[in-house]
Amino acid sequence: MPDIPWSTPTQAAPDAEVYVMASRFETATLSGALRFFLKSPGIVRQIREAPGAHGVALRARVLGRTFLTLSAWEDRDALYRFAGSEPHRSSARAASAYMKESAFTFWTVPAKQLPISWAEAERRLAEREQGH
Numbered sequence: 001m002p003d004i005p006w007s008t009p010t011q012a013a014p015d016a017e018v019y020v021m022a023s024r025f026e027t028a029t030l031s032g033a034l035r036f037f038l039k040s041p042g043i044v045r046q047i048r049e050a051p052g053a054h055g056v057a058l059r060a061r062v063l064g065r066t067f068l069t070l071s072a073w074e075d076r077d078a079l080y081r082f083a084g085s086e087p088h089r090s091s092a093r094a095a096s097a098y099m100k101e102s103a104f105t106f107w108t109v110p111a112k113q114l115p116i117s118w119a120e121a122e123r124r125l126a127e128r129e130q131g132h
Contacts, residue, residue: 004040004058009048012074012111018054019073022121024103025095026066032098033065039091040067046088047071052078055114065100070121072114076106103129 012018027033040058047056052074059068073079082088105128109116 003060004044004056006055006057006070006115007048008055008114009050009053012054012072012114014112016074016111017108018111018114019076019079020107020109020116021069021071021073021079022105022116022125023069024066024101024125025069025099026101027095027098028065028100029098030063030065032095033062033067035098036067036095037062039087039095043088043091046085047082050078050082050085053082054111055116057115057118059118068118068121068125070116070118072109072111072116 025036027036037060040060044056044058047053053071054074055070055072057070059070061067071079073082083092103125105121105124107124
């Protein structure tokens with residue numbers, strides 16, 4: 001299935017620090033994965049329009065029932081405002097019914113390091129899951 005490549009809705013100042021979030025979702029069933037996948041473009045579109053969003057990407061492995069997201073924000077508050085707004089808020093609640101596992105990790109980087117690589121996101125998620 002196609003990924004949604006990194007896009008930059010609003011360019012951060014080169015000397016700014018940005019707040020990065022990587023997430024991994026695994027659905028319990030293939031039908032759950034299809035539901036998650038079908039909702040993804042709308043949520044990515046919402047991020048692209050969200051105040052304070054500096055980047056977003058999605059890696060979709062529908063048949064493996066696994067999704068990775070990567071986003072960069074002006075600050076933690078910008079991310080939390082997005083997460084609590086519609087349609088993300090309702091979609092996240094609905095997804096809990098078919099989600100097997102989810103993991104999140106957060107860090108800051110200089111804006112000039114954007115975009116973050118998938119390898120970096122996966123490394124940080126793996127460290128988080130191992131309790132480091």
